[in-house]
Amino acid sequence: MAGQAVMTGTYFMNGDHACCEGALAAGCRFFGGYPITPATEIAERMSRRLPECGGIYIQMEDELASIAAVLGASWGGVKAMTSTSGPGFSLMMENIGLGLCTETPCVICNVQRAGPSTGLPTLVAQGDMMQARWGSHGHYEVIALSPSSPQEMFDFTIQAFNLSEQYRLPVFVMADEVVGHMNERVIIPREEDIKIANRRKPSVSPAEFKPYQADPDGIAPMANCGDGYRIHVTGLTHDERGYPVMDDATQKQMTDRLIRKIKNNRHKIIQTENFYLDDAQIVVVAYGISARSARQAMHEARAKGISVGFIKLNTVWPFPEELIRSLAPRLKALIMPEINAGQMVLELERCAGGACPVELVSHFGGALIHPSSILDAITKVQKGKKKS
Amino acid sequence: MSVKKAAKKPPLHPMDALLRVDRLPHIWCPGCGIGSVFSTVMAAIQKSEEDLDQIAMVSGIGCTGRIAGYVKLDSYHTTHGRAIPFATGLKLAKPDTKILVVSGDGDLFAIGGNHIIHAARRNIDMTVICVNNFNYGMTGGQQAPSTPFGAKTTTTAEGSPEEPFNFSALAAACGAVYVARWTALHIRLLTNSITEAMNKRGFSFIEVLTPCPSSFGRRNRMRTGLDLLTFYHDRSVIMNDIDPKNASLNFENDLVVGRFVDIERPTFMDNYQAVKEHQIAPWPPPGRKTVEEAL
Ligand SMILES: Cc1ncc(C[n+]2csc(CCOP(=O)(O)OP(=O)(O)O)c2C)c(N)n1
Ligand code: SF4
Ligand SMILES: [Mg+2]
Numbered sequence: 001m002a003g004q005a006v007m008t009g010t011y012f013m014n015g016d017h018a019c020c021e022g023a024l025a026a027g028c029r030f031f032g033g034y035p036i037t038p039a040t041e042i043a044e045r046m047s048r049r050l051p052e053c054g055g056i057y058i059q060m061e062d063e064l065a066s067i068a069a070v071l072g073a074s075w076g077g078v079k080a081m082t083s084t085s086g087p088g089f090s091l092m093m094e095n096i097g098l099g100l101c102t103e104t105p106c107v108i109c110n111v112q113r114a115g116p117s118t119g120l121p122t123l124v125a126q127g128d129m130m131q132a133r134w135g136s137h138g139h140y141e142v143i144a145l146s147p148s149s150p151q152e153m154f155d156f157t158i159q160a161f162n163l164s165e166q167y168r169l170p171v172f173v174m175a176d177e178v179v180g181h182m183n184e185r186v187i188i189p190r191e192e193d194i195k196i197a198n199r200r201k202p203s204v205s206p207a208e209f210k211p212y213q214a215d216p217d218g219i220a221p222m223a224n225c226g227d228g229y230r231i232h233v234t235g236l237t238h239d240e241r242g243y244p245v246m247d248d249a250t251q252k253q254m255t256d257r258l259i260r261k262i263k264n265n266r267h268k269i270i271q272t273e274n275f276y277l278d279d280a281q282i283v284v285v286a287y288g289i290s291a292r293s294a295r296q297a298m299h300e301a302r303a304k305g306i307s308v309g310f311i312k313l314n315t316v317w318p319f320p321e322e323l324i325r326s327l328a329p330r331l332k333a334l335i336m337p338e339i340n341a342g343q344m345v346l347e348l349e350r351c352a353g354g355a356c357p358v359e360l361v362s363h364f365g366g367a368l369i370h371p372s373s374i375l376d377a378i379t380k381v382q383k384g385k386k387k388s
Numbered sequence: 389m390s391v392k393k394a395a396k397k398p399p400l401h402p403m404d405a406l407l408r409v410d411r412l413p414h415i416w417c418p419g420c421g422i423g424s425v426f427s428t429v430m431a432a433i434q435k436s437e438e439d440l441d442q443i444a445m446v447s448g449i450g451c452t453g454r455i456a457g458y459v460k461l462d463s464y465h466t467t468h469g470r471a472i473p474f475a476t477g478l479k480l481a482k483p484d485t486k487i488l489v490v491s492g493d494g495d496l497f498a499i500g501g502n503h504i505i506h507a508a509r510r511n512i513d514m515t516v517i518c519v520n521n522f523n524y525g526m527t528g529g530q531q532a533p534s535t536p537f538g539a540k541t542t543t544t545a546e547g548s549p550e551e552p553f554n555f556s557a558l559a560a561a562c563g564a565v566y567v568a569r570w571t572a573l574h575i576r577l578l579t580n581s582i583t584e585a586m587n588k589r590g591f592s593f594i595e596v597l598t599p600c601p602s603s604f605g606r607r608n609r610m611r612t613g614l615d616l617l618t619f620y621h622d623r624s625v626i627m628n629d630i631d632p633k634n635a636s637l638n639f640e641n642d643l644v645v646g647r648f649v650d651i652e653r654p655t656f657m658d659n660y661q662a663v664k665e666h667q668i669a670p671w672p673p674p675g676r677k678t679v680e681e682a683l
Contacts, residue, residue, distance in 0.1 A: 058476070065472075069477030225485060233462075
């Protein structure tokens with residue numbers, strides 16, 4: 001199969017490798033990265049696969065350079081990605097902001113390990129979820145997906161590229177050590193069955209083109225380097241022409257659009273898988289590897305006759321605010337398991353708005369959350385007082 | 389460069405094809421040397437007769453970095469220190485594009501120091517022009533890795549206690565295939581040098597000693613751009629082809645300028661292609677002795 005970008009077939013592969021195959025299938029032809037456990041396997045496979053698919057792999061000198069090179073490649077008109085884990089994700093934050101501000105499509109896969117700092121390099125965590133949301137300075141919206149299996153590493157990486165191209169921003173694949181390293185069946189469909197989105201091209205002449213003039217849906221067409229538009233791209237606050245303008249009105253105009261292009265399209269972006277929400281009195285909300293424990297706990301609870309529902313967050317950002325708001329008033333509780341001291345649960349609490357209690361099932365990292373811990377939480381809520 | 393917003397035709401200035409006239413006036417201080425470096429860069433681009441759609445400029449942050457905002461090319465004003473890795477990605481994605489990186493001494497050699505040494509080592513095909521004004525101009529004149537020992541800046545009020553880098557020697561040591569240093573007053577030589585560098589395949593580096601009267605000169609008894617220019621020009625001596633290690637910036641007498649390096653070396657893409665096509669010799673190469681003999 002060497003040389004084929006879409007390796008149609010059924011495989012037994014780990015999540016990191018599945019991420020590479022998803023990227024290649026999505027059209028990624030540039031990878032700039034720096035080795036870090038547990039994401040190294042992505043760089044390694046890309047270093048073999050990209051040259052044979054006509055792309056470029058380059059190992060940069062650090063993560064600051066990796067993300068900068070990815071942004072440069074994207075402006076060169078090539079779909080580009082990098083992969084990393086916590087320490088490298090921290091180093092990338094400034095240029096992720098540049099990517100958001102200049103509206104540069106690209107994908108960053110963070111195979112999370114436990115932090116802070118060097119933490120537990122080889123062990124699982126979900127501790128960078130808020131960093132993905134707010135890690136770069138200033139105010140903006142992001143898109144992040146969270147795969148819970150190698151198959152989803154493949155599928156979600158394709159979706160991440162599609163979303164990044166459609167909405168013009170760096171998109172995060174928030175994986176974790178277990179998903180990255182576990183081997184499972186991965187089905188790679190036929191090329192013609194894979195949906196690919198590409199960035200919108202300018203439809204007017206260079207003289208008429210304004211690089212940051214958005215279409216009605218809030219998204220501006222993108223002129224790649226060499227397309228003849230000779231545009232200026234800057235991380236300074238800029239107007240529709242892309243020119244720096246140092247005042248509050250332009251700041252409002254630019255930031256507002258960066259936020260609205262995601263917010264106003266959230267119904268098209270947000271993806272959840274919902275189970276038994278119709279009859280549920282208790283709903284577990286989970287993402288990434290913890291979603292697997294949550295699903296198991298749900299089945300066990302239902303076997304005991306407890307009306308439990310489950311929301312699997314395939315996209316974690318933007319958060320499905322409306323769904324939670326509409327559910328919360330009729331629930332006994334919302335429960336979220338996550339491998340951190342409580343991050344996405346803050347968002348869940350905010351969206352529940354006090355309409356029902358929100359319980360956190362937390363593990364600080366280094367191991368998975370056992371389904372029994374989630375089941376315990378469910379049982380406790382079930383036995384507890386009814387919501388008044 | 390006080391061209392005001394004006395009709396697009398006829399051109400007001402021979403450089404108009406390369407200038408975003410709708411962005412003028414520019415932000416630089418009176419007497420700043422960046423403007424003349426900018427003019428030289430534009431002259432060299434015009435002389436090169438390249439298709440302007442196929443040249444891109446990348447800069448970092450600083451007074452110099454603002455050049456990217458005035459040039460009518462695909463131009464990318466990135467973050468502090470990251471112009472070179474951004475340009476690396478751009479070049480590898482679009483190998484036929486000529487890439488010019490124009491940035492300050494602090495941007496390229498302090499916060500971005502790790503990137504310039506690796507881009508030179510890899511021999512990424514790009515031309516890097518470093519405006520060396522011996523300080524951080526944009527933030528008001530702090531010490532830079534170029535600040536001469538003893539020179540005053542806002543963070544070295546009694547004189548800088550550190551030895552500066554020799555940027556040209558550093559670039560050469562890291563593998564740059566073309567290295568030159570000029571002052572902003574060597575208009576003709578600098579223009580030719582930029583053209584040469586652009587035509588060079590591989591990593592070319594040009595350092596330009598440039599007046600910054602507002603932030604640097606003012607604190608070192610050279611209040612005007614002209615004071616600085618005269619100082620740099622009068623003390624500069626041209627010594628082509630010398631080892632840049634010996635091309636010292638000795639402010640007492642010699643500020644050595646010239647073209648120091650002009651060599652050939654396969655670029656990153658040449659080697660990438662060769663490896664891909666299995667066109668490289670096995671490693672390690674056969675030595676004079678076999679392992680058994682050596683033991
Ligand atoms: C990460 C980061 N740190 C600090 C700054 C503040 N800053 C802006 S420009 C600059 C120094 C510029 O000096 P130089 O690169 O020599 O350019 P010059 O202004 O002298 O042309 C600094 C420190 C910044 N923009 N970003
Ligand atoms: S501060 Fe110095 S480098 Fe910056 S514009 Fe003024 S004179 Fe030029
Ligand atoms: Mg400087």
